[in-house]
Amino acid sequence: MIQHASTTSPANAPQNRGLTAFPLKVLAIVGMTCNHACYIYWDYLPPEVLCVLFGFGGLTFPIMAFLLVEGYRHTSNVARYARRLLVFALVAQVPFGMFLSPGLNVLFTLLVCLGLLYAYDHMASRMRFWMVFVLVTALTVTCDWGILAPCMVMVLRVVADQRRRIAYSALLPIAANGLPALEQLLAVPLLQNLAFALYPLAGCTATIPLLWAYNGGRGRPMKWFFYAYYPAHIAVLGLAKGLLLGDWSIASV
Template identity: 80%
Template sequence: MIQQAGTSAAAKPRPQRGFTAFPLKVLAIAGMTCNHACYIYWDYLPPGILCALFALGGLTFPIMAFLLVEGYRHTSSVRRYGRRLLTFALVAQVPYGLFLAHEMNVLFTLFVCLCLLYAYDHMRRRGLFWLTFALVTALTAFCDWGILAPCMVLTLHVVKDHRQRVAYSALLPIATGGLPALMQLMELPTLQNLAFALYPLAGCSATIPLLWAYNGGRGRSMKWFFYAYYPAHIAVLGLAKGLLLGDWNIAVTG
């Protein structure tokens, strides 16, 4: 009996260290909610609260970009994956356009990035691919996280070493957004400028150790919840501001 118990215990798989995709998704949507709340309730939140929420908001897109690449690598159908992104992008554009901004929402950006990943793996003529990449990336200027997003996603896909691909991808928003924001903060040290600096410098930087801890596991799925949450939380935040505060103006976006 003692020998059997020992064998059974040895046969149990050891729990994987680090994070599965599920808690990373939770962190991403928590940061996204904080970020959108900042913009929608800009005139009603104390500057200190804006700083804290913006810092958390910086977690969102680097995680979303990382999970898009992981989803692309493991999906059974890129076509169905793309169809889901495009469908919810179209749905989300209504509350996004009413309450946040007139640009295209980030799900459109992720859809374009997914198409570019597929093109990278299937276009044999490298020159044609890079021309396509440059043109499509330029078009994302009309989308949330445009220009940067395709570069970050392709970096995550092309660089093989896990730690390097995470760091290089996150350094793009840190360098292009964080350093100019830091210079502006040094010239004019206000809490508003601090909030914009914390988004890339604190939030995006924090994603590096978080994504390094990813263990490759999927965790709980709840994919429909995460898709539906994007348009739903924007609608709730926007409608609450209108109904409770009588303010139906579109968000302040910087």
């Protein structure tokens, strides 16, 4: 997800301390796989397993949003970056629509967020930009992580202090999803409700110190793998459920 303009940029310089983009991408991949496995196999997994998987799943999007903004900062070609997102979003929509949701997948959401980042830097009128932002953000309601994603990405772009922008961005899903999930858990104390609460309260919260540890380095490249893995793992999980369990239904939660 993260790109860099050249091999001599500071983001590619060797770093001795902290985390590069590579382990963050690995964590995002693990969390994404856990999260989608929960949804696809919801009816077949013990509640205890759902809690563990959803807890890891909460790592995914805050990391993806952060890496998108870092990628935008360092890319030498925004148009090429957008085309790559669009191509893989279209490819991923097939397994996503078959096995997870009738809405649009998260790569479309990230593509919209990339467009908003570009607009923020190139529109002369701030008032006009924020009007566009409100309209475009409202349109993402049909996308995975819609509404929240553009807000998180813009916080990561607008807030000057790195530690604050990471914390403020993660606090958005913690507040918007975590507090209602916690209220539901207190009202109906079931493990399934605990699983939904752990996603933002444990997973998203854990991304704050992880992203604070980011040292600006690229680390081992995995650009194409990161993009290709998204549609591939959904297809594998969905096909396995259909072939092994005879269940071809779309995720029901």
